[in-house]
Amino acid sequence: MSMPGQLRAGFRHRFGAEPRLFRAPGRINLIGEHTDYNGGFVLPAALSLYAWVAAGPRADRRLRLFSQNFGEAAEMDLDAPPQRARGHWSDYVWGVALAMEQAGHRLRGADLWIRGEVPLGAGLASSAALEVAASTALAALSLLRVSPLELARLCQRAENEFAGARCGIMDQFVACHGEPGRALLLDCRSLEYTSVPLPQGVTLVACNTMVKHALACGEYNARRGECERGVALLANGLPGTRSLRDVSPEELERRRSELPDIIYRRCRHVVTENARTTRAAACLQSGEIAGLGQLMAASHRSLRDDYEVSCAELDLLVESAARQPGVLGARMTGGGFGGCTVNLVRSEQVEQFLEGMAREYEEKTGRVGEAYASTAAGAAGEVTD
Numbered sequence: 001m002s003m004p005g006q007l008r009a010g011f012r013h014r015f016g017a018e019p020r021l022f023r024a025p026g027r028i029n030l031i032g033e034h035t036d037y038n039g040g041f042v043l044p045a046a047l048s049l050y051a052w053v054a055a056g057p058r059a060d061r062r063l064r065l066f067s068q069n070f071g072e073a074a075e076m077d078l079d080a081p082p083q084r085a086r087g088h089w090s091d092y093v094w095g096v097a098l099a100m101e102q103a104g105h106r107l108r109g110a111d112l113w114i115r116g117e118v119p120l121g122a123g124l125a126s127s128a129a130l131e132v133a134a135s136t137a138l139a140a141l142s143l144l145r146v147s148p149l150e151l152a153r154l155c156q157r158a159e160n161e162f163a164g165a166r167c168g169i170m171d172q173f174v175a176c177h178g179e180p181g182r183a184l185l186l187d188c189r190s191l192e193y194t195s196v197p198l199p200q201g202v203t204l205v206a207c208n209t210m211v212k213h214a215l216a217c218g219e220y221n222a223r224r225g226e227c228e229r230g231v232a233l234l235a236n237g238l239p240g241t242r243s244l245r246d247v248s249p250e251e252l253e254r255r256r257s258e259l260p261d262i263i264y265r266r267c268r269h270v271v272t273e274n275a276r277t278t279r280a281a282a283c284l285q286s287g288e289i290a291g292l293g294q295l296m297a298a299s300h301r302s303l304r305d306d307y308e309v310s311c312a313e314l315d316l317l318v319e320s321a322a323r324q325p326g327v328l329g330a331r332m333t334g335g336g337f338g339g340c341t342v343n344l345v346r347s348e349q350v351e352q353f354l355e356g357m358a359r360e361y362e363e364k365t366g367r368v369g370e371a372y373a374s375t376a377a378g379a380a381g382e383v384t385d
Contacts, residue, residue: 003052003115004383011054011113014066019054019113020140024132024380026050026118027125027174028206028342029333030183030292031299032277034307036168038227038270039189039243041277043196044170045204045376046178049117051129055137058109063097065090068115078107085163092127095158096135100146103154107142119370121212123334127163128171131155132380140382148176148379149191166224178379185281189245196284198376202328203350205343207321207357208370209313212338220335223266223307230267233259244270269306273299293329293344300331309336316364317341317357324356325349345373 001009004021011019025046032042058064061078067089074090076082081098085091093112100107112134118126132155139146146154155172159165168188177184179195186193198204227244234255235241244267252271256264276295283292300318304310314332318341321330326349333342345353354371361369 004385007052007054007113007115010066010068010115011056011111014113015056015064015111017056017111019056019111020137021383022053022055022133022137022140022381023050023383024129024136024175025178025377026129027171027178028204028340028374029170030329030342030344031280031296031331032273033299033303033333034223034227034309034335035245035270035273035277036170036188037166037224039245040270040274041281042170042186042188043183043277043280044174044186045183045198046174046378047118047124047204047206047372047374048377049119049124049129049372049374050377051118051126051133052115053133053137054113054115055141056111057141058111060109061107062109063093064109064111065093066113068113078109089130091163092130092158093134095162096131096155097138098162099154099158100135100138100144103150105139105142105144105146107138107144110138110141112137119208119372121339122206122208123336123339124206124372125171125175127159127165128155128167128175131158132172132175136380136382149173151380152176166221175380178377180378181376183281183284183376185278189243194281196281198284199287199289199344201347202289203345203347204374204376205345205350205353206333206340206372206374207317207343207361208340208372209311209317209338210367210369211311211313213311219309219337223309226263226266227270230259230263233263234267245274247271249275265306265308269302272302276302289328289344293327296329296331296342296344303332303336307336311337313338313365313367314341317361317369320357320360320364321353323360324353326353 152172326346328344
């Protein structure tokens with residue numbers, strides 16, 4: 001049975017009605033890591049892995065949820081909402097509902113059957129996909145007109161203020177604006193973006209380490225703090241500096257002696273990563289795929305050595321990718337300390353690539369990894385077929 005058929009059948013069995021179907025994509029970031037919360041540039045694409053929501057309206061103001069992945073139900077009264085997160089998957093839905101209501105969008109009650117295809121904890125934006133799919137469904141059932149940009153902002157607000165993750169807006173933005181066959185060069189300060197074509201005959205492959213080291217959350221917040229300290233120190237001699245986005249590589253080098261070494265290296269990653277990201281978009285526009293691969297390799301080295309957010313498993317996957325047939329570029333993607341690498345692979349050699357990567361990873365780690373081959377997908381919306 002197709003995914004839409006499974007969702008409809010599950011919804012009918014649990015809620016006794018015919019649903020409407022909505023979905024939102026995960027995302028993979030080609031380059032531009034840890035630049036989003038520094039007001040910089042990113043180059044992500046939406047993945048053809050989705051969070052799905054089958055939804056039906058209610059006459060009251062209750063939200064009833066069921067997660068097919070977890071086999072769990074949850075319920076909330078919109079007139080008496082929870083005031084804090086519980087550390088539960090349902091927090092992402094409660095959070096977007098509260099953000100929408102606080103923004104003046106009055107919701108009607110709804111029954112939601114949820115199924116996620118985006119792997120959890122892999123750095124492929126599973127939480128943002130759920131937030132955007134749920135908010136898209138709630139807006140449609142409540143006959144609300146909410147622009148994609150406002151929806152992305154509300155979903156980011158839900159994750160920041162309710163779920164408690166200090167993420168940038170990239171994940172939610174891509175879920176709301178993704179385009180088939182294209183990546184988005186996004187300016188995370190202005191939220192202006194340029195759509196750039198991905199090369200034909202190339203597949204996006206995410207290779208999952210299947211690990212997430214326990215220090216990831218604390219180190220992520222530490223990196224943000226180190227960047228903020230760098231901005232404060234640099235702003236003394238660079239008027240108008242609001243974020244590392246405002247600092248050029250040349251300016252950073254001139255001020256190097258004024259920064260503690262660790263702060264300098266954190267800043268160097270962000271400043272050079274912004275430059276790499278805009279160059280990578282230019283490579284895609286001109287079809288210079290070899291240049292893109294070199295920039296992806298430089299990005300991984302910077303994340304490993306200057307920003308120190310890689311790990312042995314990610315490094316192993318990147319090194320292994322360089323030995324496989326058809327690989328045009330590889331690097332870690334996401335926050336780091338586990339999760340996935342992103343690989344650009346010639347489509348006719350994807351199977352060879354997957355076999356080679358799986359064999360090497362298991363031989364060297366004893367772990368069985370996972371990999372997800374995908375095209376660049378479109379934005380969130382209702383599914384009518």
